Structures are given as C-alpha cells and as structure tokens.
Amino acid sequence: MRHVTRWYEQRNPRAATNFTAAIDNAVVTLSEAPLRWAERAPGLRRLFLPGFPYSLLYRVVDTQVQIVAVVHQSLHPDAWRREHP
Numbered sequence: 001m002r003h004v005t006r007w008y009e010q011r012n013p014r015a016a017t018n019f020t021a022a023i024d025n026a027v028v029t030l031s032e033a034p035l036r037w038a039e040r041a042p043g044l045r046r047l048f049l050p051g052f053p054y055s056l057l058y059r060v061v062d063t064q065v066q067i068v069a070v071v072h073q074s075l076h077p078d079a080w081r082r083e084h085p
Contacts (some may be wrong), residue, residue, distance in 0.1 A: 001070045004054065022049045023070070026056050030067075034060045044068065 001023065008016035026047055037045045040057075048055045057068045 004070060019049075019052055019054075022052055023056070027065075027067075030056070030058060030065045034058070034065045048073070 005016050005019060008019050026049055030047060034045075037047050040046050043059045044057060045059065046055045046057050053073045054070055055073055057071055059066050059068060
C-alpha cells in the first residue's frame, strides 16, 4: 500500500489523502461485516475501494480480518502472489 500512496503523493497529494481515507474506511467496513463479500478463492475475499482502481484482498481467520494485499484492478487477481508468496 505504501508504494501506491507514494505514487499518488507524487502526482496529487489530495488524491493520496483520499486514498488513505478510502483504505481506512474499508478497514472499518470490513471490521463491521467481514463476511459480506463473497469468497473469490478458498478463504480469500475482495473489497473494491470506491473511487480508486484498487481492491483489498483479505481473509477472515477466527474473528480477525487479515488484509493480504492491495491490488490494482487491472491486474490478474492472483498477481499479488508474486509480491507476497
């Protein structure tokens, strides 16, 4: 996520702030209803970030939400695995 935020900061600081706010809002949303989004792969779910071409890939383990990756929507859904084996 840091590299995405830096990319936005270099081009538009306000967009970087909005991106960070979108992530924060998504985390709150996930904490309130983590099972709302369907599984895309066994144990893996995806929440799209409104206003940005990114989504959060996450899993629910017991009562915890674990964010696995922030992925650009133009990439193949499994592209995050190359960065996070």
